[in-house]
Amino acid sequence: xxxxxxxxxxxxxxxxxxxxxxxxxxxxxxxxxxxxxxxxxxxxxxxxxxxxxxxxxxxxxxxxxxxxxxxxxxxxxxxxxxxxxxxxxxxxxxxxxxxxxxxxxxxxxxxxxxxxxxxxxxxxxxxxxxxxxxxxxxxxxxxxxxxxxxxxxxxxxxxxxxxxxxxxxxxxxxxxxxxxxxxxxxxxxxxxxxxxxxxxxxxxxxxxxxxxxxxxxxxxxxxxxxxxxxxxxxxxxxxxxxxxxxxxxxxxxxxxxxxxxxxxxxxxxxxxxxxxxxxxxxxxxxxxxxxxxxxxxxxxxxxxxxxxxxxxxxxxxxxxxxxxxxxxxxxxxxxxxxxxxxxxxxxxxxxxxxxxxxxxxxxxxxxxxxxxxxxxxxxxxxxxxxxxxxxxxxxxxxxxxxxxxxxxxxxxxxxxxxxxxxxxxxxxxxxxxxxxxxxxxxxxxxxxxxxxxxxxxxxxxxxxxxxxxxxxxxxxxxxxxxxxxxxxxx
Numbered sequence: 001x002x003x004x005x006x007x008x009x010x011x012x013x014x015x016x017x018x019x020x021x022x023x024x025x026x027x028x029x030x031x032x033x034x035x036x037x038x039x040x041x042x043x044x045x046x047x048x049x050x051x052x053x054x055x056x057x058x059x060x061x062x063x064x065x066x067x068x069x070x071x072x073x074x075x076x077x078x079x080x081x082x083x084x085x086x087x088x089x090x091x092x093x094x095x096x097x098x099x100x101x102x103x104x105x106x107x108x109x110x111x112x113x114x115x116x117x118x119x120x121x122x123x124x125x126x127x128x129x130x131x132x133x134x135x136x137x138x139x140x141x142x143x144x145x146x147x148x149x150x151x152x153x154x155x156x157x158x159x160x161x162x163x164x165x166x167x168x169x170x171x172x173x174x175x176x177x178x179x180x181x182x183x184x185x186x187x188x189x190x191x192x193x194x195x196x197x198x199x200x201x202x203x204x205x206x207x208x209x210x211x212x213x214x215x216x217x218x219x220x221x222x223x224x225x226x227x228x229x230x231x232x233x234x235x236x237x238x239x240x241x242x243x244x245x246x247x248x249x250x251x252x253x254x255x256x257x258x259x260x261x262x263x264x265x266x267x268x269x270x271x272x273x274x275x276x277x278x279x280x281x282x283x284x285x286x287x288x289x290x291x292x293x294x295x296x297x298x299x300x301x302x303x304x305x306x307x308x309x310x311x312x313x314x315x316x317x318x319x320x321x322x323x324x325x326x327x328x329x330x331x332x333x334x335x336x337x338x339x340x341x342x343x344x345x346x347x348x349x350x351x352x353x354x355x356x357x358x359x360x361x362x363x364x365x366x367x368x369x370x371x372x373x374x375x376x377x378x379x380x381x382x383x384x385x386x387x388x389x390x391x392x393x394x395x396x397x398x399x400x401x402x403x404x405x406x407x408x409x410x411x412x413x414x415x416x417x418x419x420x421x422x423x424x425x426x427x428x429x430x431x432x433x434x435x436x437x438x439x440x441x442x443x444x445x446x447x448x449x450x451x452x453x454x455x456x457x458x459x460x461x462x463x464x465x466x467x468x469x470x471x472x473x474x475x476x477x478x479x480x481x482x483x484x485x486x487x488x489x490x
Contacts, residue, residue: 003270003489006031006260008247011039012471013462014275015230016067016478017485021273022237023071024486030234031245031262033276034425037231040433041471043224047413048365049313052224054433055471056354056372057324058217059210060137063472064226067479071233078229079219084359087216088324090185094402098181099322100212107212115179125176125186128164129209135159136206141467141476144484145444146451164202165440172202184332191350191376194304194437194469196336201440218323218359226471247276250285250458257457271457271489273481278448278464280427290454302442304434304469305339305376306419308383308391312371313364313413318355320403321369325353327398335376340437343378345387351375351395368412373399380430383419392416434470435463443468450481459485 003026007018010032022028036042040054058064064075075081085102092098098114101107108119139159143150164172173186187197189207194200219225231241245262250272252258259268274281279298282291330348338346354372357364364370373395400407419431436442450465452458461481463469 003027004268005029005271005273005485006267006269007273007275008260008281009033009039009275009462010037010231010241010243011275011462012041012227012230012474013478013481014039014273015227015234016475017273017275017461017482018239018241018478019071019230019234019237020479020482021485022234022239024482026271026485028238029240029242029267031247031260031267032241032243033246033427035243037241037243038224038227039275040426041223041227043222043227046311046415047313049311049368049370049413050222050363051311051370051372051415052222052356053309053311053417055223056356058219058223058226059207059214060472061214061217063137063475067475068229068233070479071237073233075219075226075229078232079221079225081217081219082359084216084218084323086322087211088326089322090181090188090326090328091402092181092184093329098185100185102215104213111182114182115177118177118179118182121176125173125205126209126213129205130213132163132203133206133209135163136203137472140444141473142480143444143466144450144480145447145466146449146484148445164205165443167202168198169200169202169204170197172205173197184328187332188326188328191305191336194302194340194434194442195439196333196340199340199439201438201443204438216324218356220360220362222356222360222363247285250274250281252286252290252455252458255290255454255456257455271459271485273459273461273485275461275478277427277429278460278462279429281460284427286452286455286458290452290458292449292453298429302340302437302439303379303430303432304437306379306381306422306428306431307417307433308375308377308388309417310371310373310392310395311413311415311417312373312411314369314371314407315367315410315412316369317367318369318371318403318407319405321353321355321358323355323358325355327351327353327402329398329402339376339378343381345381345391346375346377349375349377349391349394351398353399377418379419379432381419383431388416388418429464436468438468450477450484457489 007030042053086099090098112119249261352374357370422428467473
């Protein structure tokens with residue numbers, strides 16, 4: 001009889017780990033706290049609108065292609081992808097808007113228009129970024145980071161030197177571009193990595209390659225279509241997914257997990273893969289003697305941002321908006337400082353507006369608009385209704401000024417979501433939305449380990465361990481941990 005494995009959490013990492021392990025012949029069951037799978041990528045319907053609750057950017061399509069190819073499938077077996085053009089809009093002011101086109105010749109022409117000579121420099125910038133993407137996403141992120149020996153090959157050491165690991169993103173970008181708007185466009189993808197561009201390694205220009213050269217895509221029906229595809233594939237492989245199973249305790253006897261206790265029952269197991277929040281598993285589910293890390297360790301971690309989100313159903317179409325819209329009409333540096341350096345609710349925040357109904361008629365009733373608004377904010381802030389409403393009014397003022405029309409009086413559905421919801425729904429440490437920051441001191445071996453050091457059959461996966469936050473890294477995290485389990489429990 002195949003070994004029994006319990007996976008805690010049906011997010012991207014948990015689903016990937018469970019599917020890979022089932023494919024290897026294990027008897028796998030997922031225990032999911034919530035009533036639907038997907039973790040932060042859950043979905044809900046209201047008033048005829050379909051709202052993706054979390055991730056809304058589909059980047060790095062090759063990672064998804066490779067994931068499904070592992071099991072003899074393609075994304076197109078489950079969902080239809082379209083490339084967005086423009087990829088997104090950057091709004092610097094009411095009459096100062098830059099649409100980022102889908103094709104590289106068009107992007108180069110745009111850069112040249114904004115700064116003479118920058119198209120040639122963009123080519124070199126992306127050539128270097130392509131190398132970083134290849135090494136970073138095809139080699140480094142697949143390392144389980146359990147031993148320094150994984151990184152000691154001469155080729156990898158040579159690659160590290162070329163990855164600009166020890167140079168800041170801000171310094172690197174300014175070697176190529178001077179125009180302030182171009183720099184904000186280049187620096188935007190790192191805003192969610194967990195540090196200012198000044199404190200983010202230059203290797204993360206690989207994000208610019210992913211965004212510009214590989215494109216911004218959208219699965220028709222919404223991002224939750226990826227979750228639905230992964231659930232179908234998992235079940236095809238024999239994975240059992242049990243919902244509404246809130247884990248209360250991981251029962252360890254003599255350094256071995258014996259069973260997992262939920263509010264619905266008791267499950268015996270041979271191995272546990274915890275895809276739930278790492279800190280929550282450590283501090284609430286296992287006895288203190290079996291923790292990998294102390295409270296002091298966790299409090300010293302640098303977190304990526306949390307988010308204040310608004311899901312809005314509008315009973316008319318909203319002009320001027322593209323599918324993805326970045327409102328950079330306030331001070332970029334000030335907002336970044338108020339997330340990372342002096343954590344506080346932002347004075348004049350940048351924000352992101354997604355209108356998937358511009359692309360996909362299925363996510364809103366006819367003639368209506370589906371809006372998703374997001375402000376990246378520092379984790380661990382006091383989150384109350386008055387604060388949410390203050391920022392809602394601030395966003396509405398700027399949104400209405402930009403589109404030139406009333407929106408407030410056409411809202412037929414509204415829901416907000418922030419720190420306390422992340423804690424309630426996902427047991428998110430400090431109410432984080434994106435996991436650990438990708439700083440140099442929290443990379444690879446310096447991230448929380450994917451295996452418990454004191455419990456022989458307890459592993460971890462997801463955005464608080466290797467390789468890090470984001471949808472593609474979470475997928476990879478699940479596959480990496482599955483391979484590690486298979487090595488030890490074959």
